[in-house]
């Protein structure tokens with residue numbers, strides 16, 4: 319075999335190997351621990367876009383989302399409005415970083431501490447609907463809450479019922495799954511309003527799960543919110559991060 323042919327074969331082999339290895343390598347590198355636990359500023363991250371700069375209706379300024387889910391959400395919104403022009407479809411929450419989530423947690427922890435003595439019970443109460451800072455899917459820039467954060471609205475209000483039916487039947491076509499659906503054993507209660515952009519969120523949860531299995535302390539040591547040292551932190555984190563709709567994995 320000629321020397322040039324051998325070199326070409328080695329070259330091809332290297333290329334094939336790097337094609338095989340590169341996708342997993344880059345995927346693992348893309349999501350840093352800081353991004354997983356929300357310790358970053360979405361307003362300064364150029365992968366994120368301000369929702370109030372798009373056509374999407376929002377209930378407050380300064381909410382951000384990653385670009386791809388935003389594009390898909392705009393398509394879904396436009397298609398919804400063609401059929402239901404009078405039904406509200408409003409983004410009421412998008413990316414919430416660790417600092418923001420910590421504010422929510424601290425307020426609820428302080429309020430409940432005045433009434434309840436057992437830290438486990440306090441955490442259990444907050445965790446019905448709010449995440450421990452560092453464990454929220456809202457950290458990921460892939461998840462949004464739509465129109466109302468009250469189950470009452472989606473179960474009893476005519477407009478809420480129509481909206482929820484449409485979301486369930488149609489949002490998956492745009493890449494979204496309902497993370498906190500009914501019938502799960504553990505984790506958060508049913509949230510009709512919370513939707514996740516699966517192509518991104520499924521990578522985040524896979525990475526989060528891998529760390530929880532291989533080196534949970536890498537995450538635990540970053541969680542310094544009120545009461546973290548008084549509760550069964552690791553088992554709560556595992557339950558609440560991982561117990562989601564199987565469609566979202």
Ligand SMILES: [Zn+2]
Nearest residue numbers: 411462463512
């Ligand atoms: Zn939510």
